[in-house]
Amino acid sequence: MLRRIHGLESAISEFSNRSTADGGNEPKTDGGGIYAELLSPEAFADRVIADVRRCGDEFVRRISKALDGVDTKDFEVPTEVIRSAKDQLQSNEVSALELAAERVGAFQKRTLPKSWRDPAAGYGEVVHPVGSVGCCIPGGTAPLASTVVMTAVPAKVAGVPYVCVVTPAGANGSPHPAVLAACDISGVDAVFAVGGAQAVAALAVGTESIPKVDFICGPGSIWVTAAKRRVYGMVGIDGIYGPTETMVIIDDNSDAAVTAADMLAQAEHDVLAAPVLVALSDGAVDAVEAELSTQLEMLPRAKIAGSALNGRGAAVVVNSIDEALKVAEEFAPEHLCLGFPGAEELLDKTRNAGGIFIGERSGEVMADYVAGPSHVMPTGGSARFSSALSARDFVRVTPFLDMDEETFASISHAASDLARLEMLEAHARASDIRRRK
Numbered sequence: 001m002l003r004r005i006h007g008l009e010s011a012i013s014e015f016s017n018r019s020t021a022d023g024g025n026e027p028k029t030d031g032g033g034i035y036a037e038l039l040s041p042e043a044f045a046d047r048v049i050a051d052v053r054r055c056g057d058e059f060v061r062r063i064s065k066a067l068d069g070v071d072t073k074d075f076e077v078p079t080e081v082i083r084s085a086k087d088q089l090q091s092n093e094v095s096a097l098e099l100a101a102e103r104v105g106a107f108q109k110r111t112l113p114k115s116w117r118d119p120a121a122g123y124g125e126v127v128h129p130v131g132s133v134g135c136c137i138p139g140g141t142a143p144l145a146s147t148v149v150m151t152a153v154p155a156k157v158a159g160v161p162y163v164c165v166v167t168p169a170g171a172n173g174s175p176h177p178a179v180l181a182a183c184d185i186s187g188v189d190a191v192f193a194v195g196g197a198q199a200v201a202a203l204a205v206g207t208e209s210i211p212k213v214d215f216i217c218g219p220g221s222i223w224v225t226a227a228k229r230r231v232y233g234m235v236g237i238d239g240i241y242g243p244t245e246t247m248v249i250i251d252d253n254s255d256a257a258v259t260a261a262d263m264l265a266q267a268e269h270d271v272l273a274a275p276v277l278v279a280l281s282d283g284a285v286d287a288v289e290a291e292l293s294t295q296l297e298m299l300p301r302a303k304i305a306g307s308a309l310n311g312r313g314a315a316v317v318v319n320s321i322d323e324a325l326k327v328a329e330e331f332a333p334e335h336l337c338l339g340f341p342g343a344e345e346l347l348d349k350t351r352n353a354g355g356i357f358i359g360e361r362s363g364e365v366m367a368d369y370v371a372g373p374s375h376v377m378p379t380g381g382s383a384r385f386s387s388a389l390s391a392r393d394f395v396r397v398t399p400f401l402d403m404d405e406e407t408f409a410s411i412s413h414a415a416s417d418l419a420r421l422e423m424l425e426a427h428a429r430a431s432d433i434r435r436r437k
Contacts, residue, residue: 001289002277002315008323011278011316015331015381027222032066041226045197049230052201057208060198067196068139070169075209077174077191085180094181100149100370101185107372108157108391122403129159129395130236132211134203135188136218136228137179139168139195148182150374151218151389156187158394163188164213166203168195195220197227204231217389219376238389242380243312245274246364247333247353249324251340252284258360260291262337265365267308268301274312276331278324285315325349332383335364354383408434 005011028038035047051059057075065071086094117124135151138144148165155163165188167175174180175193183191192210194202199210200220204227206212216228217238228237246266248259263275279285292309296302318324321340328336329352336353338346343358350356354377357364368375376389412431419427 001292001309002285002313004282004285005314005316008318008326011318011327012330014314015327029223031063034063034066041222042230044223045201045226045230048197048227049201049205052198052207053205057210060194060202060207060210063198064169064194064196068168070171070173070193072169072173072193075192075194077180077193081174082180082184082188082191085177085184088177089181093178094185096370097145097149097178097182097185100146101153101182103370103372104149104153104374105157108154108374111154111390111392112158113392113395113397117402119402119404120407122407123399123401125397125399127395127397129161130214131160132162132213133160133164133215133217133394134213135163135165136195136199136203136216136220136224137165137167137175138218138220138224139170139175143176143178145176145178145182146369146375147218148179148188149186150376152183152186152188154374154389154391155217155394158391160394162190162211162213164190164192164203164211166192166194166199166210169193195224197223200224200227200231204234215394217376217393238376238393239378239382239386240380241376241378243272243274244269244335245276245312245333245379246335246337247276247278247328247331248337248339249278249321249328250284250288251280251321253341254284254339255360256284256287256291257295258363259288259337259339260295262339262363262365263288263292263309263313264295264299264305265363265368266335267305267313268299269304269308271304271307271311273308274314274333275309276313276333277315278327279315279317280320280324282317285317288315321346328353332378332381334377334379334383335367337364352384354378354388 005014026040028040029044030038061072113127115126133155137147152163165183167179169175200216202210203213203216213235215236219241225240229240244266246263248262250259267273267275277285277288296306299305316327318327328350332352334354336350337357339360355367355373367373374389378386412435416428416431
């Protein structure tokens with residue numbers, strides 16, 4: 001079931017060239033017949049952005065009908081529809097969303113940087129939230145209400161004045177009630193029933209009914225990801241995300257059933273998901289594979305999960321936990337699960353991961369829904385240089401200078417000297433004139 005890789009060197013060679021673009025042959029589309037030729041994701045995004053800029057709502061409406069089969073007259077979901085969505089859920093489902101929003105809010109408050117000032121040194125930083133944020137919530141094969149909480153709540157905690165959600169409409173012309181209920185609970189200011197690259201384009205350039213925002217966040221399909229990449233610079237983005245992935249490290253005493261459950265939890269997302277096991281023996285892999293087979297039979301999304309296991313799934317066999325951590329360092333997974341005793345003592349050695357899950361009780365499913373961190377995490381090895389989405393992403397930290405005469409006098413000669421070293425005389429004079437005065 002799982003492709004096996006033996007030895008540290010083989011594993012590092014296998015994982016050394018990953019990127020968020022990994023995941024198979026690049027698809028092409030004509031936008032449901034909107035365009036005359038098949039386009040790559042990047043080319044499609046360019047065309048969609050240009051057409052949304054030129055034609056606004058009319059084009060968004062036309063391409064949404066072609067791709068999703070939904071003819072939406074008004075993109076904005078009425079406030080009363082959003083507020084009544086909770087009535088369509090079970091009380092325990094509403095309570096779970098409320099708990100998630102509460103815990104995510106509490107966690108995110110602790111991540112925020114604070115303004116500071118050092119009068120003696122004459123400098124400091126001031127922190128302000130961005131003005132507006134658009135959260136992309138996938139429609140796909142499941143109503144990802146939790147992603148609303150994981151994107152909108154951090155933005156609201158950061159103090160963003162306007163947070164909207166874009167998400168595809170269902171067959172009835174409205175987004176799924178679970179998504180709308182999550183929007184209400186998370187304090188979202190507006191919801192627009194549109195998805196795909198056209199939603200990203202609308203948020204980036206603005207249309208008659210969908211406002212331009214300062215920052216776009218959230219995961220999505222390869223088409224959404226390509227559009228986010230193309231609009232970066234017009235707006236800020238949180239990251240470029242590929243298919244979900246998890247790496248589970250175990251020893252010979254780890255619980256095979258728990259390990260298999262963690263791998264399947266990510267495998268059921270997408271046929272391109274990457275569930276990777278790192279174990280200390282072939283026997284441990286055998287035990288997990290047996291559990292995978294048993295548990296797979298009980299899953300409604302068994303076909304998707306099975307394709308992920310057989311496609312990008314893998315089992316690495318190494319000689320020690322130290323070697324296993326070196327594999328993780330190279331792979332830099334979105335989720336890194338340490339399913340063995342004493343894992344908490346190795347936290348400082350696990351630098352490259354979107355999120356770290358220590359011990360068998362701290363399953364990644366907790367972070368997916370209710371623990372506190374956002375489940376929007378870096379993929380494709382990008383955890384080497386980026387972090388999970390947080391309230392920090394929605395603020396701007398601006399340095400400032402406020403020097404008194406003594407501080408200015410003590411350093412201005414050096415500024416003039418460095419300016420002349422770089423042959424920038426006007427810079428030097430800007431310092432000299434102040435000093436003479």
